[in-house]
Amino acid sequence: MTRFQAAFSPTRSALVCFITAGDGDTSANLDALVAGGADVIELGMPFTDPMADGPAIQAANLRSLAAGTKTADVLRYATEFRARHPHIPLVLMGYANPMVRRGPEWFADAASAAGVDGVICVDLAPEEDPDLGPALRAKGICPIRLATPTTDAARLPRVLDGSSGFLYYVSVAGITGKQEAALDSIDANVTRIRQSTDLPIVVGFGVRRPDQAEAIARVADGVVVGSAFVDIVGEHGVNAPSFLQDLTASLAKAVHNARKG
Amino acid sequence: MTEQTPNSFRNQPDERGHFGQFGGRYVAETLMPLILDLEAEYIKAKADPAFKAEFDDLLEHYVGRPSPLYFAPRLTEELSGAQVWFKRDELNHTGAHKINNCVGQILLAIRMGKTRIIAETGAGQHGVATATVCARFGLPCTIFMGATDVARQAPNVFRMKLLGAEVVPVTSGAATLKDAMNEALRDWVANVHDTFYIIGTAAGPHPYPELVRDFQSVIGTEARAQLLERTGRLPDLLVAAIGGGSNAIGLFHPFLDDPSVKMLGVEAAGHGLDKEHAASLAGGFPGILHGNKTYLLQDDDGQITEAHSISAGLDYPGIGPEHAWLKETGRVDYTSVTDMEALEGFKLLCRTEGIIPALEPAHAIAAVAKVAPTMPKDAIICANLCGRGDKDIFTVAEVLGVEM
């Protein structure tokens, strides 16, 4: 059983937590998320031009780069995380250019050696899969794709073809952290997508509070929270871990219990 | 030249939007369906005589085309080499070549039923041209402009506002063109249902590089006919400045299969190629940004580095993908010109021909000033005078230390 298969279950929705690598004390932040009950970790690779991100994650990217974070540091955080947490799935999330800069094989090798389970490349449309997908698959890393409110029935097979690990449903047409997702549209879209795939479907963008997370967890296999954590790191810096752990715990409780009763 | 010479240099991109290894569609999934729609609509528009008729009519009666082809006698004499001719796209309505593309794209937006327009701008010329066509067709528009550029191109900011546009200053990054483009993309993903993004240069996800090139090719198509009529032959050399590359590809493309015509694209070398500059072909590496694969200024980790040019319109760390391909195939030569050389080119044209050029084509003029003297007197150079300099007089005054 892969780490992803172990993390998702039909009876219990999973909490997927995102933070940006190199922003604050990354290892301590990651440990806090795990201690709070995170089931899957998404570690953001900082990029100078995060054009799918809202102000919170943009600022985190710039803080991280200003602190001197390199690709080698991101991979080191991943390696150390894997040593401390052998069972929690770890996903690298970022933009294409830093991933392909030294060639897709280099990146796939390095990510695989670091114990990474999946990669989300925000600006790599399925049409451009040859730039990265084959190299990842060859190393057993899952290319995780995004489906959005604009991904209609005709296009969905294209998105699903070649994706593995889980499917990330972006609940709003927009950037991270901005709008709140409308629940009935999430419900309808997750139900629609589920007819075309056996992959677990996680829902993210605009999820910040336990009540929202709980409502989504009733229909989705996982719920992603990012900007809310990143805001905490922005506000508390190296003192963020205890705040991160508290928020994670309240979100985890909501998400894990959503399908009971 | 290592690659095999293709049969034609004019049949790019392929059906996936690739120019050799460059181009493509590197965008967030939210935008993909819209980009595929745009591609389908553009294919239909190209085949529709009514679309071409409306485009041509607007270019003639609204933009003022064809733009003149002008022989520059005193500049030619001063350089004492090849004859220098200029394609006068600075005489277009709004003062630059940018309007050619905006007319084409707004007609596409209307065909697609979009009711709101967004655009990015650097020098403000594309913003002004977009605001202009939006006023002409009664559509609301929002222009994203780096805060640095808002400050250095104040007259154009005021023009855009007069034309009814909302100008949003962007403060992220170095607050220039690249950051404005990021912000425009962010707006677009959030408003795909009603919004059309008028990209201002021959870059971005497919089909933008192709359609911007096609709309700008009116420059080269006219120049080719005018040169044949006036000189009886094809030119020896075409010269154009390169920001994203739209005025250059517009001039070059109709000549690409004329083997006797050499071409020179001029990038901005800023303070010098070993310092801060905006010459992505000379100083960059292939990478992925803003929807396409192309040469980018970047570090070893793929982080984009800030560009610098005295000219806001050239201050961008990338270049359109077709130029990346034309460089690799060897069909077009590329060179670069520093801020100071461009300033000399600017002054040279003012003094010899009574034409105040924009700082962008001042780079092309500086390159002409270098190559013309090395060529025989019967050789013909045609350079693209793609913008007028009214918007730049404040920048130039500041560099020259003149109080206004």
Ligand SMILES: Cc1ncc(COP(=O)(O)O)c(C=O)c1O
């Ligand atoms: C007059 C003028 N020329 C050139 C450019 C550079 O763009 P491109 O390389 O697409 O022609 C600009 C951009 O703002 C411009 O205003």
